[in-house]
Amino acid sequence: xxxxxxxxxxxxxxxxxxxxxxxxxxxxxxxxxxxxxxxxxxxxxxxxxxxxxxxxxxxxxxxxxxxxxxxxxxxxxxxxxxxxxxxxxxxxxxxxxxxxxxxxxxxxxxxxxxxxxxxxxxxxxxxxxxxxxxxxxxxxxxxxxxxxxxxxxxxxxxxxxxxxxxxxxxxxxx
Numbered sequence: 691x692x693x694x695x696x697x698x699x700x701x702x703x704x705x706x707x708x709x710x711x712x713x714x715x716x717x718x719x720x721x722x723x724x725x726x727x728x729x730x731x732x733x734x735x736x737x738x739x740x741x742x743x744x745x746x747x748x749x750x751x752x753x754x755x756x757x758x759x760x761x762x763x764x765x766x767x768x769x770x771x772x773x774x775x776x777x778x779x780x781x782x783x784x785x786x787x788x789x790x791x792x793x794x795x796x797x798x799x800x801x802x803x804x805x806x807x808x809x810x811x812x813x814x815x816x817x818x819x820x821x822x823x824x825x826x827x828x829x830x831x832x833x834x835x836x837x838x839x840x841x842x843x844x845x846x847x848x849x850x851x852x853x854x855x856x857x858x859x860x861x862x863x864x
Contacts, residue, residue, distance in 0.1 A: 734840060734851045738788035741806070741826035747794050754835020754857035765842070773846050776839040776854070781831060785853055786838050794827040803827070833857070 760776040767773055779786045795805050806824040832838065836857030842849040 734785050734853060736784040738784040738791070740787060740828060741791065744791075744826045744828040745798075746830040747797060747827055748830050749833040752833035752835050752857075753860050754833050755859045756835050756837070756857070758835070758857050758859060759837060760839065760856065763839075765846075767846050771846050772844060773849050774843045776841050779838045779840055779853075783838075785840065787828075789838060789853070789855070790829040790832070791826070794829045797829075798825075798827040835859075 759778070762775045763778060765773055765775050765777075781787075781790075798805050804824045806826045832855070836855060839854045839856055841852045841854060843852075844850045
C-alpha cells in the first residue's frame with residue numbers, strides 16, 4: 691500500500707475504546723449523513739446507496755484482525771429496559787455503504803485520482819440544475835479483519851446509535 695494511503699488509514703480522526711477507531715460524523719452536509727437529536731435519541735440515518743458506475747478500490751494488505759471485534763453483539767434488554775450491544779453491519783447496510791464511499795473518495799484523492807465533484811447552479815429560466823464530473827470511488831469492502839459496527843445504548847425503544855470501525859491490531863494513540 692502506498693505510504694500516503696497507509697498514513698491516511700492509520701490516522702483515526704477520533705478514537706473510541708482501546709483498539710477501536712471511530713469514524714467522524716460531523717462534517718459539511720451533516721443532514722445527509724446523520725440526524726442529531728438529544729443524546730438519548732441519536733440515531734444513524736439511512737437511505738445511502740452506491741453511486742452509479744463506481745470504481746472500486748481494494749486493499750492488498752491489512753493490519754485488521756477479527757479477534758478485535760466485540761463479543762456483545764446480541765440485543766439483551768435489562769430490567770430497566772436498557773440495551774448496550776454492538777450490531778455488526780453488512781456490506782449492504784446504508785451506513786456501511788456511506789462510509790465506504792466517503793473513505794474511498796479520500797483515499798483516491800490522496801492517490802491523486804480525479805474524484806467526482808458536484809456542482810449546482812440556477813439556470814437562466816430559474817430552474818435548479820446540478821451535474822457531476824469525475825469518478826466516484828467506493829471501497830469494495832473493508833480491509834480484511836475490519837468491520838463496521840453500530841453501538842446501541844440506552845432505552846430499548848430509542849437507543850443512542852454510534853458507528854465504530856473496528857479491527858486494527860496496532861496501538862492507536864494521539
